[in-house]
Amino acid sequence: MNNSANDRRGAVISAGFGLAGQISDVFWRKPVILLLLMLTPPLLWLGVVYIGSLLALLAQSFFSIDEFSGLINYHLTLKTYGELLNPANLDIILRTVLMAAIVTLASVIVAFPVAFYAARYARGRWKALFYLGVMLPLWSSYLVKIYAWKLILAKEGILNWFFELTHLKWLLDAYLAIPLIGGNSLSVSYTGTFLVFLYVWLPFMVLPMQAALERVPANFLEASSDLGATPWQTFRNVLLPLALPGVIAGSIFTFSLTLGDYIIPQIIGSSRLFIGQAVYSHQGTAGNIPLAAAFTVVPVVIMGFYLWMAKRKGAFDAL
Amino acid sequence: MRSDHEIRAPMALKIAAACGLLFMHVPILLIFVYAFTTEDKTFQWPPPGYTLKWFAVAWNRPDVWSALQLSLKVASISTIVAMVLGTLCAAAVSRSKFFGREAISLLVILPIALPGIITGIALRSAFNIADIPFSVWTIVLGHATFCVVVVYNNAVARFRRLSGSLVEASMDLGANGFQTFRHVVLPNIATSLMAGGMLAFALSFDEVIVTTLTAGQQATLPIWMLEELVRPRQRPVTNVVAMIVVLVTFLPILAAYYLTRDGDQVAGQGK
Numbered sequence: 001m002n003n004s005a006n007d008r009r010g011a012v013i014s015a016g017f018g019l020a021g022q023i024s025d026v027f028w029r030k031p032v033i034l035l036l037l038m039l040t041p042p043l044l045w046l047g048v049v050y051i052g053s054l055l056a057l058l059a060q061s062f063f064s065i066d067e068f069s070g071l072i073n074y075h076l077t078l079k080t081y082g083e084l085l086n087p088a089n090l091d092i093i094l095r096t097v098l099m100a101a102i103v104t105l106a107s108v109i110v111a112f113p114v115a116f117y118a119a120r121y122a123r124g125r126w127k128a129l130f131y132l133g134v135m136l137p138l139w140s141s142y143l144v145k146i147y148a149w150k151l152i153l154a155k156e157g158i159l160n161w162f163f164e165l166t167h168l169k170w171l172l173d174a175y176l177a178i179p180l181i182g183g184n185s186l187s188v189s190y191t192g193t194f195l196v197f198l199y200v201w202l203p204f205m206v207l208p209m210q211a212a213l214e215r216v217p218a219n220f221l222e223a224s225s226d227l228g229a230t231p232w233q234t235f236r237n238v239l240l241p242l243a244l245p246g247v248i249a250g251s252i253f254t255f256s257l258t259l260g261d262y263i264i265p266q267i268i269g270s271s272r273l274f275i276g277q278a279v280y281s282h283q284g285t286a287g288n289i290p291l292a293a294a295f296t297v298v299p300v301v302i303m304g305f306y307l308w309m310a311k312r313k314g315a316f317d318a319l
Numbered sequence: 320m321r322s323d324h325e326i327r328a329p330m331a332l333k334i335a336a337a338c339g340l341l342f343m344h345v346p347i348l349l350i351f352v353y354a355f356t357t358e359d360k361t362f363q364w365p366p367p368g369y370t371l372k373w374f375a376v377a378w379n380r381p382d383v384w385s386a387l388q389l390s391l392k393v394a395s396i397s398t399i400v401a402m403v404l405g406t407l408c409a410a411a412v413s414r415s416k417f418f419g420r421e422a423i424s425l426l427v428i429l430p431i432a433l434p435g436i437i438t439g440i441a442l443r444s445a446f447n448i449a450d451i452p453f454s455v456w457t458i459v460l461g462h463a464t465f466c467v468v469v470v471y472n473n474a475v476a477r478f479r480r481l482s483g484s485l486v487e488a489s490m491d492l493g494a495n496g497f498q499t500f501r502h503v504v505l506p507n508i509a510t511s512l513m514a515g516g517m518l519a520f521a522l523s524f525d526e527v528i529v530t531t532l533t534a535g536q537q538a539t540l541p542i543w544m545l546e547e548l549v550r551p552r553q554r555p556v557t558n559v560v561a562m563i564v565v566l567v568t569f570l571p572i573l574a575a576y577y578l579t580r581d582g583d584q585v586a587g588q589g590k
Contacts, residue, residue: 024496031415034496038411039423042404042467046426050464053445054437060444110342113335121328130340132576137343139518139572141525143544144561148346150548151353154362158349161364202343231329252432260434263528267548276436283440293444296437303432 061293072290080290084298089278093298096275099190100258103197104205104251110198111205111250116239118206119213134210138203146267149196153187153268183270193269200264201257205250212246213239248310255306259299275299347565354562359555373555380553383543383560390540393455394523397462401519402512404463405470413478430465438465439532446533453535461533462526466519473515473579477508514578517571525568540564 027034063072064079083089118130137145152159163172176182176189183189216239224234262276273281275295282292328336354373356366377383408427412420430438442461451457481504489499527541534542540560547557 020497021495027496028490035411035415035417038407042408042427043423045400045404046430046464046467049445049460050430050438050441051426053441054433056445056448057437057441110339113332114339117328117332117336121332128580132573133340133343135572135576136569137347139521139525140347140568141541141544141561141564143525143527143541143548144350144564145346147544147548147557147561148350151349151362151364152346156361156363158364199342199346202339206339256432256434260436261528262436263545276434279436279440283443289444292440296434296440299434300437303434307432 057293057296060289061297063290065288065290070287080294081297083291084294089295092273092275092278095272096259097302099194099197099274100255103194103201103258104254106194106198107202107205107254108209108247108251111202111209115206115209115213115246119210119216120218134203134206138207142200143263145200146196146264149192149199149268150187153185153192153195155185155187159186187268188270190270193265196264196268197258197261201254204253204257205247208249208253209243209246212243212249216242245313248313252303252306252310256299256303259302350558350561350565353558356555356558362554373559377556377559377563380556382538383540383556386538386540386543389455389537390524393458393462393539394520396455396459397466397523398516398520400459400463401466401470401523402516405467405515405519406474406508406512408467409471409474409478413475427468427471431468435465435526435528436532439529442529443532453533453537455537457533457535458530458537458539461529462523465526465529466523469518469522470512470515473511473518474508477511481507510578514575517575517578521568521571525564 060072061080062076062078063074064077065071066073084093114130114134118127118134122130151157154160160169160172163169172186175191176185181189181191183191186192186195220238220242221234224238225231229237260276262274262280265274266277275298279292279295282288282295352366353362355369355371356363357368357370358366405427408423412423438461442457442464446453446457485503485507486499489503490496494502525541527539527545530539530542531545538546544557544560544564547553551557
């Protein structure tokens with residue numbers, strides 16, 4: 001095999017005139033050189049600069065901060081990780097994970113009809129419309145989307161106007177009176193934070209779900225109903241298991257993005273912190289880089305575990 | 320075989336799907352209305368009146384212009400860097416099998432898979448350690464890192480469909496490697512590169528989480544928006560800027576969609 005390859009090269013080499021030709025001949029004879037040349041710039045950028053910074057950050061989580069001087073103590077210790085287990089910090093972690101889980105669950109419910117309709121019923125122009133209908137909100141500006149919700153949830157905004165118009169203000173007030181999820185107004189409650197999270201990450205759930213649902217053969221569903229299953233049984237026993245990889249793939253996005261976000265809860269929500277805000281404030285005003293670094297390890301570990309579970313369920317084929 | 324009845328969707332599903340789509344679009348459309356409101360202190364709905372004067376006010380704001388300028392500059396440089404790095408990576412990964420090939424795909428996806436704040440803090444603390452002052456280039460460094468993946472995704476899908484026999488035929492006909500790249504490979508991957516580049520541009524133009532940590536005192540347009548969100552000073556101007564940002568990001572997305580429409584629909588998968 002090697003011989004015939006050499007013969008072929010012999011025929012090609014005669015075409016090599018000039019410097020460009022010679023260089024290209026070298027690449028042809030030794031593909032490894034070309035491969036190395038192609039890989040060096042991206043590897044330098046991503047492998048050295050990016051991974052290097054990540055590792056440096058990780059290393060700093062093993063330092064600690066001196067409570068009195070506020071200076072970083074460069075002795076390896078697990079003290080900073082111990083601080084993560086403070087009730088206050090544990091609270092932050094729990095709150096964030098809970099929010100991420102609820103947002104993920106809700107986005108599955110809202111995304112399913114859109115994805116299912118687009119995958120099974122929409123054809124031609126409608127298909128393109130659905131595709132763009134998900135793509136445009138996905139790519140439109142993140143801050144503008146948050147801003148839009150600030151407009152909606154404002155006291156004099158459209159939502160309150162709507163409730164007053166329909167004489168349902170008492171319903172909203174009753175809802176806001178519920179402890180924990182309520183508050184003075186929607187824009188300073190967990191419900192507000194939840195709505196914005198759901199809105200901003202929803203397209204990330206629709207796309208992989210639709211990809212998974214498109215692979216479900218239509219005759220499976222027909223066979224199921226021919227065999228006497230109710231629509232709910234078909235959904236529960238046929239459609240859902242087959243769509244599960246897509247759901248998990250989408251949930252990777254919604255879960256991970258909620259875990260790391262620090263802008264949404266800062267702008268719309270109560271003043272209680274989420275992981276991202278904790279990281280941001282510890283590295284900023286507090287200057288406590290070790291604790292900030294230890295906090296960043298939390299979502300990474302959670303996501304690592306999540307991805308490992310997802311891989312076992314075969315979710316990566318749907319990405 | 321298939322009767323009309325089978326492909327008609329149940330009413331409930333139709334309504335639920337329509338509600339889902341409305342939920343995704345109505346908030347953005349509201350911004351368009353608010354850009355024309357005469358009210359300048361609150362977010363009153365319905366707007367008491369409509370005016371075009373805020374466009375003129377926004378037009379004359381130097382801080383908006385300089386933020387826009389910085390954003391465009393950063394997005395352009397990051398896009399170019401990401402296109403070069405992403406294409407190189409995609410070409411290397413798709414043309415040969417080598418040790419660590421899987422690791423490279425993972426490496427490219429990592430900046431998107433990890434929460435943005437981690438990338439941001441890691442880079443910021445690295446700049447601190449290395450004593451690098453904040454500049455346009457520190458922002459570009461952060462942006463290009465996560466833009467590589469969209470170019471890579473688009474290019475890798477196209478390279479996979481690009482048949483190796485085309486390259487071999489070109490070589491057999493006497494073209495050298497550079498000529499083959501210029502006349503055979505490039506025309507075949509051009510649209511996917513354009514699509515990837517546009518998505519990278521949109522991604523960079525809109526990025527705020529990493530940018531707040533790598534920009535120092537500089538204000539890109541998203542940082543300007545964030546300031547207004549946290550401490551509103553100029554609501555009408557913010558409304559106008561928000562509307563323009565929506566329009567500006569839609570154009571590259573639509574263009575990327577039309578460029579990759581006939582092929583594989585990879586454009587924009589996984590922001």
